[in-house]
């Protein structure tokens with residue numbers, strides 16, 4: 833008697849579990865496909881402006897000479913060991929970089945080089961031309977912004 837009831841109850845639970853299981857697994861397949869697609873492909877924003885803390889477009893119209901001067905000082909201290917403006921060194925020349933990349937992209941490269949080099953197709957391909965990896969110089973966002981002002985000045 834008890835065993836029959838528990839067998840029936842067991843069967844009902846099994847059926848319920850199977851039904852729920854089916855529902856869940858088809859949902860899961862859909863959401864997995866979506867989230868994987870999003871994880872592997874960068875957004876349009878990230879393709880243009882890089883991956884990192886700078887998640888909005890930065891525009892530079894007129895060069896602010898004071899900011900550019902501060903950027904030059906930071907560049908000499910934190911970047912000059914690996915970069916020159918006009919020739920290849922440990923890293924690529926940066927004299928014309930602002931004609932090739934957006935300000936936000938360069939800021940993200942400065943602030944988040946590890947992830948950029950791991951995930952961004954442009955950074956990966958530049959990286960493949962250099963045996964050394966760019967290291968994070970731990971700049972504040974403000975200092976990175978100043979460096980970009982300097983590089984923009986030098987790119988004009």
Ligand code: HEC
Pocket residue numbers: 907910911912913914915922923924926929933938941942949954955958959960962963964965966967969971979
């Ligand atoms: C330890 C050496 C090193 C230091 C320090 C360094 N970089 Fe780099 N940088 C590299 C290398 C090498 C690459 C090429 C990518 C790679 O392999 O890491 C690179 C790539 C870059 C790129 C990408 C260029 C492109 O064409 O997209 C930018 C921009 C850049 N560096 C800016 C800077 C700035 C600004 C600083 C200072 C805050 C700096 N780097 C400090 C070595 C360095």
